Structures are given as structure tokens and as C-alpha cells.
Amino acid sequence: MKVQNNSEYCLGCGLCQVYCAAAHDGYNGNVIKAFKKGTPQARAGLIKKNHESWINTCRHCQDAPCINACITGALQKDEKGTVFIDSQRCVGCFTCVMVCPFGHIQPSRDSSRAIKCDLCRGLSGTPACVAFCPNGALRLAEEVDRP
């Protein structure tokens, strides 16, 4: 599964990033607390170019280069096919950042570890970006990409 972007209806408002950041920052998706108490960082990147915008998020590749490249086994795939980072194991070598063919994986703000989309697997239900997109531009798609 992956989050798919329909750039025909993407407004470029950036709410996906707001809710993504809040969902991953330990305050259970509480936007005000997450932003006022911490410095939350969105996993998904919103790209804007020539008045078009789209979300650059993980494709959760079938044969994921990041998993193959990870030197500590921090990058893993769960039973649903979601590629995620076990942050306890991540040492911040950022090999994954370099091998990701889509430029999705990024270093955390303090450069201590890598962060990426995990389809909000810790939370129940739909990923936050899909749930809160005001224009239905994001959807959870079944298919996966091959790099």
C-alpha cells in the first residue's frame, strides 16, 4: 500500500504535512501541542513547481533499495508491506537517504536518524495525510511500485 497523489486536485495547502508531522511527534496527533511543545517534522514532502503541487511520499517499493542498503537492519518491511524504520536501530548513516530513488527519506532535524513515511502504522485507521486532505487529493492505494 502507498499514499497516492492526484495532483489534479492537490491545492498545495500543506495540511498533509501539518497532520503528518503532528501524527509522528508523540502527542497523538494533537496539532497544537505537537507544534507548540516540539519541532515536529513532516515525513511527506510537498513539492510545488510551476503552480502544480504534489506530495513526495514513500512508494513502499516491493524490492526496496533502502532496506537492502540499510547497514543496521533498521529499515524493515512489515507483514502488510509497509516499509518503516526501527528508530532504535537507526544510527543515522543516511545510506537510505542516498539510495532512495524518489528522494523521500530524509534526515531528522537533529541529524540523529533517518525518517520516512510509515503509513501511520502506529495509529489506527487511515494515514493522517489521507484522512485530513481537504480536497480528497490523497488516497491509500493498494498497488506498489518497483524502483
Added chain:
Amino acid sequence: MTLSMLTPAFTVGRNEERCIRCGVCVNQCINEVHHLDEDGFMWVTDKNCVGCHRCAVLCPTQALAITEFPLAFRPNNYWSSASLREIYAQAETGGVLLTGMGNPRPYRSYFDHLLLNASQVTNPSIDPLREPMELTTYLGNQAAMLGEREKPLLKLEVPVMFSAMSYGAVSLNVQKSLARAAREMATFWNTGEGGLHSDLKEYADSTIVQVASGRFGVTPDYLNNAAAVEIKIGQGAKPGIGGHLPAEKVSADVAKTRMIPAWSDAISPAPHHDIYSIEDLAQLIETLKVATNYQKPVSVKVAAVHNISAIASGMVRAGADIVAIDGFRGATGAAPMRIRDNIGIPIEMAIAQVDQRLRDEGIRQSVSLVAAGGIRNSADVVKILALGADAVYIGTAALIALGCHLCQTCFTGRCNWGIATTDRQLSKRLNPEIGAIRAINLLKAWEHEIKEMMGGMGINAVDSLRGNRLMLKGIGLEQHELELLGVTAAGD
């Protein structure tokens, strides 16, 4: 001009405890009200705010509150603050004041002075969830004599249609939303005078195409790619004047659909220059019937004006199968404010008068009456049906369902909700999949409410409600108004 005396209409309040500087308000406001500087300061330009609430609705922390700018003029019951502001604006620009949407002035709304009946003891009320309830409505000439060729009719499963709103005045996504909703709910949407976009041809069976004074996009294919054809003579928001789609809204796509040069003003003349009399109207109606091989009913839409019953009578005699009347609350994408606010009559009066006149003349059966202009909810629908309409058009209510906040600045083409604009980026803001669902939900909700109200009256078919003024009582109305509406006073 050195100093503008126009102070802001609205002020944007920001709750600093809630604002997280995410910048959504900044990127969503096309009027550039919000600005986030490099130091993390948020700046607000109140005077640009039109009160459309886009920023407040999308703000993830509900940090924004938009209120009237708290600058009071000395209280004056005659010179309202709006009067002063309008004069300041005209003194600065020397122009006609433009505005959008419907007449907002505090004229009496007869809908709010009519009460509905309900059954008690002497006849049973009906529960629409347990018993069948019929809302199916046929529009057209139903006076065919035995042996005569049957006239084409429109079949509606709910007596509510979407008003004419042209591509150009509204975005294509608005039309897509309404077309899908009309097909799903077995009712009709109306192209307006801007032609039929190629993406919408698949909705032909749910489409009413309009022929207006500009004749934009009218071809034999256009006329036949529809369920009915409507001749637009007038519009409730601007009776007596034509239309003007400014060049900046005439994008390449709009131009192609309208069959005019791109980025040129699209002018609809005030009259149809081939209709200067009832006889001329009869000719155009006949022409359109011939062009569509007598397969489609022809509707004629006029604004409700002073002599509406005589006008409607003439239209029926000219061969109109449907007469659509647009009351003075009817909306527009752009109209001079003085025209919108001062011309026409209420739709309640117009329908009551026209229905009575057509009955008196024995020609009511050969036409269907469609009421438009200011239908706000299902109770308004029930009341106008009881006053004599066969169905209603909703425009403003449909747009509100799609996100319109009635800021009345449609004429700028900078609609933050992606509705009254042809800008590609702004149009994206209305996803027709979501829009269609919202419009369908609105119609379903109204349908259910109409059935509940009819059931309460002990009526199980909309045919028994139409023109049934015994179901209405007037409250707070003068004797003469009651007589004009054809109803008696509450308690009478």
C-alpha cells in the same frame, strides 16, 4: 487619489496560542490577506479580506476568527454604513458598483410569513419511512388531447433542479459536480448560457441547455445533446440587463466552449435581438422545437417583474412547455448592485399570481411552472409548490453545498473556493467527486424533509401538493398580501 476613505469590511483575528505558523492561510488566500515573514511574524491585511472564510475553515487549529471590522459610524437609521461605504467606493472609482450572488436587502420574505398545515384526528398523517410517497414530477405540456401527438416531458424524481450557471461564470468542476448529482438523483442541471463543455456531453440525459441572448456555443449538436432546451430571457438578479463575462475569465477552454475568441469580453445583449414581442418568442420556440425534432420540451426563463402574470400567459401561448420564473433573490456571478438590489418582485408573489392567471385562463395544464431565486431549504420548496410551482431551481443553495460562503465577490474571478472562477489553480479547489457527493446529500436531505412535511399534511403524492394553497396560512401579512398569495391568515 491619495487617500482611500474605505476602511476594511472585516478583520481577521488570530489566536496566537493556537497559530502554529503552518502557512495554510497564507497559501490559500488568493486575496493575499495573510503574510508570514522570514522571522515567523504573521501579518494581516484586513482591507483585502472579503469574508469568504477559506482560511478559517482550513486552519488546522481553528486559530482564525473573521469578524466585522469594529469601526462604527455614528448610528444612523437612514444612512447605513453600507450606504456610506458605497459612496466612498464610487467617489474613488467613478464606476458602477459591481456585486455577486443574490439580493441581500431586508425586503420581506413571504416564505417566512407562510405556515404549513398538518393532519390531526380528522385525517391521518403519513409516515414516509413506512408508506410510499411520490415525488415524481413531470415537466412540460401535459394538455395533449386524445389522439394528439404526445408532447415530450421531463421526468424528475425530486422536484428540485440545479439553476443555470454557465461555464465561465462558474468553474467546470462546479458543472461536473452538479451534472453528476443531477444524474444520480434523476433530476436536471442547466448549462447556463456558456455552452456545453465536451467533458459534460455524457450527462446529456440530465442536462438542460440554455439559449440566451449571446447564443454562446449554440449548435444543432448542443441543442440535441440535452433533455430540454431553455431560452433565457431574464435573470432574477438582473432583470432587463444582459451579461458580461470579463475577458480575464474567458480562458482558452471557456472560449472554445462558447465559440468566441479567447481572452475577449463575452457580452450577452440585454434583449434577444430577434425577440421584440410574444410573436417573435413563438418563432424562436418553434425554431428550437424543429431543430430538436419536437423531441425536447422548450423552457423559457424570465425574471419575476411587475407584469409577470401577463408575460407568463403570453409565453405559454407562444408555445413554451416550461415557464421558469426567477425571483428577485436570484443570484448572479456579476451584476450592478443597484440592479440586483432594486429590481424584480418576490418569487412567492410571482408564482402565486402566474399560477392563478394560468388557471383562470384555462391554460395551466399546457405548461409547467418552475420557481427559482432564493429557495433556501426544503420548507421553501414545499411552500412554493403549494403556491403553484411544479418544481424549483436551486442555484445559491447548490453552490453553498459546494462550499460557497456568500462573500458576493464572484465578479472578481478570484473565488477562494474554486467556484466562481476559471483560474486553473483555483478551480482545483473543488474536487467534483466531493462536490457531487455534497450536492447529492443536499438533495437527498431535502427529499426526505419534503416527504416528512407532505406526510404530516396527509399528502402522499407531490401532485396533491401542487397549488394546494389550503395547506398554507399567512402570518403577519396584510389582507391585500394574503389575497395576492391566495392564502388565508393563520387562525382564519
